[in-house]
Amino acid sequence: MLKSWLARNAIFKAKYTKWAFLALLAIVSFISLLPLTRKYTIVLNSSTKEVHNTWTGEELLDTLDAERKRIQSALVNFTFPTESSTRSIKELLLEEGGAQHMTIIISYWRSGSTFLGDILNSHPATVYFYEPFKSYRAQQIRSPPHSEEAYQLLTQLLNSNYSDTEAYLEFEKNRNSFVKQKNIPLHRVCKHKGAKCFEPHFLSQFMKLYPFMVMKITRLRLSLIEPFLISLRYNLRVILLVRDPRGIMTSRSHHAWCNKDPDCAQPLHTCSDMIADYATAIRFSEMFPKRFMVLRYEELAFEPLKKTRELFRFMGLKLHRSVLKFLLTHTKFKAGGAFGTFRNSTATALAWRTTSPERILNIQSQCEIAIRLWGYRFIRNFMDLQNFSPLKPNFTVAKHFRLDAEEGVNCKI
Incomplete structure (x- = not known):
């Protein structure tokens, strides 16, 4: 032409x-x-x-302002305990120069951490980071180079600075809907916004709106959190959630993804981590008595209301009515699948007792020290297993402990 x-x-x-x-x-x-x-x-x-494919200035300001008003509405009549040093929400707002109230849960795969995370996430005006290291799949982060990468990412997330988090954000874009829905505020705002919600500029401002932050991590060992507890920059509390290794490993056996890596599939790997975390827990209990707490999953499952009250007291917060509502609707019956938290919490915690004696004995043989360190009873008689209670009462993390009264063995970590 x-x-x-x-x-x-x-x-x-x-x-x-x-x-x-x-x-x-x-x-x-x-x-x-x-x-x-x-x-x-x-x-x-x-x-x-x-x-x-990007925010306009007016759209961004309108979105942030609408979310700011939603947060203010959720916190109407909100008060702090009389013993708390915090007197106003403004003190917890990063965008106002405050120090965000942060809680990090460190745990293990299939240890009830999703249940605990959802309890804390039910508190109003909370932003929730669900497994920020999920890209490591079934591997544990214990040492360099991965520990250095984890430190950098955690630093940026805790400071709401997303300027150098391209790999993290790219992975987050492609995560399944279950994971995305865990961050309720972000999911609500971004449901129809697409890739714009993963822009560093937007996230750096959006996350600073929230006075409360909860993060659940199962791929990072406890000792690596120490720099963040030492730093005076963070208003941070850390909860180490542990579970009976027999319950952990039995639950993992039902998930194919776990069988691909020894960090998840082998009892010895997990129980070695639990022993190392016990030693770290001793130090943290002495160094940060008001900012570090150990919780056994079974205690939470058996007495959810009592233990949740203790948790919020540790966090310096009142038990909000929205948290009570969550407990009433999530601890009575089972629904929602393996990763859901609508369930009979007591039955879930003890479901491992129905597994074969051979499996239980195998786990016990590889995890005896971890089982005893964390205050669990050792099974010797399988005749009345369904009435067996694994918890030793009055458990505390201590330097000196007695493995078994009848064995007369004393140990020191």
Whole structure:
């Protein structure tokens, strides 16, 4: 078509024909290569729609302001305990120069951490980080280089600075809907916003709106949290959630993803981590008595209301009515699958007793020290297993402990 047009126009038959033609091609090529930095066009059902791939200034301000008002509404009549040094929500707002109230749960796969995380997440005006190291799959982070990577990411998340978190955000974009829904505020705001909600500029501002932050981690060992507890920059509390290794390993055996790595599949790996965490827990209990707490999952499952009251007292918060509502609706019956928390919590904690004696004996043989360190009873008689209670009463983390009264063995960590 272009050649026919040229043939019909004498001007292009002159000596400048070739140069004019090349100039035209250059212009067309330049236009086709222009980057679509602000918006692009898609055709859907024969209609044209404009889809912005970034926030406009007005849209961002409106979104943040709407969320700010929602938070204020959720905290109407909110008060702190009389013994708390915090007197106003403003003291906890990063965007106001305050120190966000942070709680990190350190635990193990299949140890009730989702249940505990959901309890804390039911508190109003809370933003929840569910497994920020999920990209490590079934591997544990214990030492460099992964521990250094974890430190960098945690630092950025705790400071609400997303300027250098490309790998983390890219992984988060592709996580399943169950995980995304755990961060209730972000899921609500971003349900129809797509990739815009993973822009560092937006997240850095959005996360600073919230006075309370909860983070659940099962891939990072306890000792690696120490720099954040030492730092005066963070208003941080750490909860170490442990569970009977027999319950942990029995629950994991039902999940194919766990069998791909020895960190998850082998009792010895997990129980070695539990022993190391016990030694760290001794130090933390002495160094940070008001900011570090140990909780056994079975205690929470057997007495959810009592233990939740203790948890919020440790956190320096009152037990809010929204938390009570969560407990009433999530500890009576089972629903929601293996990762859901609508369940009979006591039955779930002791479900491992129905497994074979051979499996239990195998776990016990590899985890005897961890079982005893964390205050669990050792099974010797399988005749009345369904009435067996694994918890030793009055458990505390201590430097000196007695493995078994009848064995007369004393140990020191």
